[in-house]
Amino acid sequence: MSERPLDLGWVRVFEAVGRLGSITAAARALGLSQPAVSYVVRELETQLGTPLLVRGHRGSTLSPAGEVLHRAAVAAVAEVDGAARAVRRLSRRPVVRLFTDYGFASFWMMPRVAAFRRVRPETDVHIIASAGADPGLDGAEDVAVLFGAGRDFPPDSVQLFEECIRPVCSPGFAARHGLGGAPARIGNLPLLHLESTPQPRWFGWSDWFAATGLARGPAASDLSLNTYGLVVQAAIADQGVALGWAGLIDGALADGTLVAIGPPLSRAETGYWLAPGSTLSEAARDLIAWILAEARGSVPT
Structure with a gap:
């Protein structure tokens, strides 16, 4: 055989x-x-x-x-x-899931994704953005970057940047309404609002006017929008004055798409926080380290 x-x-x-x-x-x-x-x-x-x-x-x-x-x-x-x-x-390529809101995804993360891919070409980042993203984490994400107060997040969370707002509009809108050196005129112009809950977690126009002591004149065709991306787009399109969040509109201010036309308002205890997931892969740790390094470099002086 x-x-x-x-x-x-x-x-x-x-x-x-x-x-x-x-x-x-x-x-x-x-x-x-x-x-x-x-x-x-x-x-x-x-x-x-x-x-x-x-x-x-x-x-x-x-x-x-x-x-x-x-x-x-x-x-x-x-x-x-x-x-x-x-x-x-x-x-399989490692995948990291980043949960955040539309504002951070559109104005902070997306312009930087290409830079992360250059240093970690083997890792895919899946950005899961939601208009109603709040500090309530469900454990399904690897990394979350959300807006809120420090007390809302787990102890190992890190603040990327504190909440700081200032009025912004397009250069053409500012020129037409003489806003360069006269922020008091803002109260008589159309304001762009980000829709919120009855108890908002972020500053609104009423907070800014109260803090600056400026008066709000008769409402002149204000516009409320449900995502921050739409608010910024409306400001760029000469529709009115928006509140610009530091960390999100820095690029638009730097390239002149938007101009700041009034004093800032800030508070240290709120802002964007990075919350790591309960179990972190090596790829997720890499993304966290990269986001922290980028945020430290982007904080306005």
């Missing part, structure tokens, strides 16, 4: 035959024809020179030789399937 190595294409077929006790059932489970499975078993028996199945009217059972070979097939299938799963995990 030949001692040449067996062709291993039979392993999964024979494992299924022995496990299911039927050539027909094995063929169905594997998506093969019944004659194809029968052929594999006959070829095995020919190569080994002994019956591997005891065939009956109601199916097939393993012969003593078949039992020996089937135990090896079961172990081999389990080992190969486990190795295949490991290989697939190795071949």
Whole structure:
């Protein structure tokens, strides 16, 4: 009898035959024809020179030789399937899920994603943005960057930048209304509002007017919008005066798309906070370290 190595294409077929006790059932489970499975078993028996199945009217059972070979097939299938799963995990690009609101995603994170990809090209960042993102974390994210007060976040959270607002508008709007050196005129102009809950977590126009002592004149076609991106777009489009959050509108101020036209208002206990997830991969730790470094470099002086 030949001692040449067996062709291993039979392993999964024979494992299924022995496990299911039927050539027909094995063929169905594997998506093969019944004659194809029968052929594999006959070829095995020919190569080994002994019956591997005891065939009956109601199916097939393993012969003593078949039992020996089937135990090896079961172990081999389990080992190969486990190795295949490991290989697939190795071949997958690491993914980090970042949960945040539309403002941070649009104005802070998206302009910087390309820079992160340059230093971590093997990592994909999935940004999950929500208009109603609040400090309530559900553990589904790897990293969360959200707006709120420090007390709202876990102890290991880090503040990226504190809340600081100032009125902003387009350069053309400022020129037409003489706002360069006269912020008192803001109260008589259309104001752009970010819609909020009855107890907002961030500053609004009423806070700014109260803090500066300036008067709010008759409402002149104010506009309320439900995302900060729309507020900024409306300001750029000459629709009125918006409140600009430091950290989000820095780029627009730097390139002249928007201009600041009034004094700032800030509070140290609120702002954007980074909250790490409960279990961090190496890729998530890399993203956190990169965001912290970028935020330290972007804080206005």
